[in-house]
Amino acid sequence: MDETSLRRLLDRALDHEPPMGPVAHQSLQAGLRLRRRRRAGNATAGIAAVAVIAAAIPAVIGGLGHNPAGLRTGPRKVVVYIGSDHRDTVTPISAATNIAGRPIKAGLGPRRLAITPDGKTVYAADVDWHTVTPISTATNRAGKPITVGKGPCAIAITPDGRTVYVANVISNTVTPISAATNTPGQAIKTGHRPLAIDITPDGKTAYVLDQSYGMWGSVLPITTATNTRGKPIRVGNGPSAMAMTPDGRTLYVANGSADTVTPVSTATNTAEKPVKVGPGPSAIAITPNGKTAYVVIQGPGRRSSVVPITTATNTAGKPISVGAVAEAIAIAPDGTTAYVPNSQSSTVTPISTMTNTAGAPIKVGTGPVAVAFTPDGTTAYVVSLGADTVTPISTATNTPGKPIRAGIRPYAIVVAYR
């Protein structure tokens, strides 16, 4: 075999070359993003920079009251999907084996994920771009990216699974996507910087959290039947996150700069008296029975805390001290435990919702930013942005399993079950 024939054989390997996508332009966009990110600094700076947006994660990643997790019993197959902050991939992890599968190329940087109620499709949003990519959970293949507005930073799906609403933080719009055809509809204008979106359990109204009133936040109701806007409801200063009670009657909005949480009645679309919680509320989750809203605050001191709010009376309880710089919170499907990832302590603090006390911190990989539970609640998966791993935690014993490598800078998580 001489060199010429080897060269010819190698050329033969290139037979059936498929047509190429718009690589040049995509490379330019990817290059621009890469340059921005390099200029933005190192990993630690990255964590700090995403802290505010990360607050919206609990609304997106599940663990909330109307998470379809509660609707299913005896799922056959559970797959955890991990979105990357850095690469254009979503990594599937089989919950049965805790082994990561082949990364799925999806869009350009899938930092937000949401799953349809039937568990068939994961939608991955490219926050730095203007696309949302559907991924079939049956085949783990990505479909064609759907063009939405710029900066798609939050996704909510109607309970009937027909419409996917995407909040676009740069374009100041919400794009409805028909899930049947994956085509975007006419964008709906919102206030300034829409950062979170939530839909009532009856699917009639989508609520978008934005900053209509300058620094003051507002909640914009959108009638899903007609995609028309209602009157914005003014909430507090520096809105950062929101969560809805499972019965859909009340939205709790964290006002990051006002150190308060504003309850909003969805029946009358009016804001109630804000509840004082403490410095910088950034994430919020509500128990499946709707009795308590847990709010992550920064302080006292270098530590973060979690403040329980009794929803019946809208009164705040005593803050529960957790680790340093908690960025998210998720509640187990049975409602007994809340898990709080502490990004700077590299631990997860379990909180018993019965006693509102913190358990011993569970060691996980560097920089935990998100957590989600399997539908049976036996395992919590914690995403460690700095360690490029996902740590499974047995919720019965609060012991961490072996970390699973999950692509470069894993960031978002959803759990799929069929």
Place this chain on the structure above:
Amino acid sequence: MTSEEEFVDFAAAVAPRLRRMAFLLCGDWHAAEDLVQTTLAKVFVSWRKIRRQDAQHAYAARTLVNTYLADKRLKRSEEILTSRPPERSIQSPSPETRIVVLRALATLPPKSRAVVVLRYWADLSVDQVAAILGCSTGNVKSQSARALSKLRPVLDDIMTESGSPGHPPEERHEARDI
């Protein structure tokens, strides 16, 4: 013309060849396109510097290979490597040359594979390959020799079979192990 427009022109010009090189390295057209995009994004970040030095092409090839090798290092634990040459099924007619070549390439360690692609497909000199891989010329020579000795039995077989590598092999009636 802005530097961004210049970059897009350059990227459009080199992308097809880079994608072929990437395909020979990874054996998957989707992964190849991803690899090219990642490579070109990195090239863009250093665009001003390399444009001044008129070193775009070499820099792109080097970035591509290094990105591929870095990916391989990360993913090594996930992959099942085999040291055995690919087997051929007795029942099926002889597979296309394309598939045999890809399977043979897949038996090589990532760096040897890169050496083969750069030296024999991209027609680069030993010195150029050494510069791209950041190793000595001796290392390139020994890697090529080892890779060729591994590829030879498989590839010689399909060459004799098909007469010339220019045409796909006809359906064989007598299958034998390689």
